[in-house]
């Protein structure tokens with residue numbers, strides 16, 4: 001397998017194009033627009049609205065959908081914290097739904113019992129690159145008139161029943177942060193086919209400017225050369241992606257197939273080692289027949305009676321492997337939830353006028369499957385641009401499995 005460049009000459013070229021503009025405002029949002037058009041085209045989506053990161057994207061989606069104080073939004077707890085932070089950034093209440101023990105994904109059967117008259121949206125997360133089972137979630141959403149936002153920060157060119165993950169919910173959010181399949185250091189983008197939502201997202205993420213549009217990312221000089229010009233039709237945030245990042249994100253979008261394919265190749269290499277060794281105590285994330293995952297990471301459950309997570313990692317390192325990641329603490333197990341030390345709690349959640357519901361008790365077991373999984377997950381990296389590194393890690397995996405098997409541990 002050949003080695004590939006993660007960031008190469010073409011990225012440099014496009015960055016230089018931006019630098020050559022001297023950031024003249026007459027050049028507007030040249031790269032931003034090109035990036036949005038290219039990304040929308042890859043997904044055959046009507047609208048793409050770029051952002052500074054994949055947290056801001058989620059915030060904008062929720063705001064555009066009219067989610068506000070006291071509304072409930074159902075989220076999985078096994079994910080990076082941004083999924084629920086965005087909910088709180090809108091002063092809404094995250095309600096945690098359990099995940100499937102084999103796919104690790106949010107599941108309609110755990111979502112349904114949590115729906116009540118305060119529920120306004122569901123954020124699904126395509127964890128590790130695998131789309132959740134979306135049809136039952138979309139059916140629930142239709143029945144209860146809920147908005148579905150796909151958090152696809154970790155899933156690029158993933159498929160669900162032949163459809164691209166990111167084209168199923170009402171809106172979908174992607175991250176271009178440095179660990180992701182495609183990156184511009186920081187960055188994000190939203191897809192939607194709904195023009196009203198697209199405009200609302202743009203306005204919210206661009207300071208509420210009157211002069212922006214679903215497809216127009218920046219106001220022009222002409223707009224503002226009139227003393228009577230009214231700029232702001234609403235309050236908004238400045239979540240625009242910088243042109244330098246947009247330049248890199250554009251090239252990465254052009255190269256997306258190559259970059260995603262590399263992750264899949266690395267994951268398949270690790271999978272082949274587990275199969276070759278007939279290792280029953282490393283259980284990979286189940287990829288159902290309906291899905292094609294893009295393997296942001298290759299994730300296995302450590303199901304060994306006598307081997308602890310740390311012991312596995314120490315041996316792996318000893319055998320020349322790189323570090324790998326543990327799953328995040330479940331969001332509600334983070335100290336800020338345990339102590340309820342988020343700003344809004346007094347003002348919003350304990351204000352009976354604003355929030356008629358009862359907060360979930362974050363000190364109790366809310367999502368037993370996710371709690372059990374979180375301790376066992378091993379997230380092997382798949383971003384091996386140099387193929388020798390992937391092989392070295394596959395060898396470390398082989399030796400680690402052998403060590404514990406041969407010593408009958």
Ligand SMILES: Cc1ncc(COP(=O)(O)O)c(C=O)c1O
Nearest residue numbers: 053054055080082083153175177
């Ligand atoms: C599932 C998920 N959602 C949201 C984010 C937030 O993206 P960003 O870091 O670009 O804000 C990330 C990753 O960082 C993520 O993994």
